[in-house]
Amino acid sequence: MSGEQRSKIVFWPLISIGGILLFMVLYLLAAFKYPGGSAVNVHELGFSWRNNYWCELLGENAKNGDANTGRTYGLLGMIVLSISISIFWWNIPTIVYERSKSIRSFMRYCGILSMVFASLIFTNWHDGIIYVAVISGTIAFTLLFYELFRNKRDFLSYFGIVCLAFIFANCIIYVSNFGIDFLPLLQKITFGITLLWITLVILQLKKHPYSHTS
Numbered sequence: 001m002s003g004e005q006r007s008k009i010v011f012w013p014l015i016s017i018g019g020i021l022l023f024m025v026l027y028l029l030a031a032f033k034y035p036g037g038s039a040v041n042v043h044e045l046g047f048s049w050r051n052n053y054w055c056e057l058l059g060e061n062a063k064n065g066d067a068n069t070g071r072t073y074g075l076l077g078m079i080v081l082s083i084s085i086s087i088f089w090w091n092i093p094t095i096v097y098e099r100s101k102s103i104r105s106f107m108r109y110c111g112i113l114s115m116v117f118a119s120l121i122f123t124n125w126h127d128g129i130i131y132v133a134v135i136s137g138t139i140a141f142t143l144l145f146y147e148l149f150r151n152k153r154d155f156l157s158y159f160g161i162v163c164l165a166f167i168f169a170n171c172i173i174y175v176s177n178f179g180i181d182f183l184p185l186l187q188k189i190t191f192g193i194t195l196l197w198i199t200l201v202i203l204q205l206k207k208h209p210y211s212h213t214s
Helices: 003-033 054-058 071-096 101-118 126-150 154-176 180-207
Strands: none
Touching (some): 003 071, 054 180, 071 101, 071 126, 126 154
16 A cells, blocks of 8 residues: 555544534534424424424524524535545545445445535425435445445444434435424434444544455
8 A cells, every 4th residue: 555545544534533523513503503493383492303304404594484593504514524424435445445446436426426415405406315315325335334244344334234224214204204203303313323333434444454355
């Protein structure tokens, strides 16, 4: 491995993990500044962790009709998260895939595409954007799960599959409307465990350099 490659592997994890932490801070600020209202109760004061969605923090107006004073923090958080996770997807294939340049590129661009589309959920194309983000993200996740499992990183692989199952559960509830009242809370749980999984993948591969097997 060249010195340039080593420097990249050392440097990018700090950006990705730092970005995830900054996103969490911005999320909290956006929630704190959110005026109030949800689909359940438009007169509800402030941001409800039980009833409000993440995308509601990105709208110009809150559900109660007031100007959303937390929007700037929300949009900034979405940008930071998208860049941070895109950096993860750009670098991780080089570490876990040694055999096929085409597979590395496919994983890389599917992962980045999912984040590009995810960053646009506040637009009028919300539903279509979610579908594209989930499909492209699923492809990238699956390729990464396989390689983690192949190299006996069983915990990371199974934990990742759990994250993907949560993502699918969000989509199924959203499309079917069955259990929709639980969806805002499930969305936050999914956010949390998926970002935790990405952080653990970064830390584990940084602490124990990848060993390719045939």
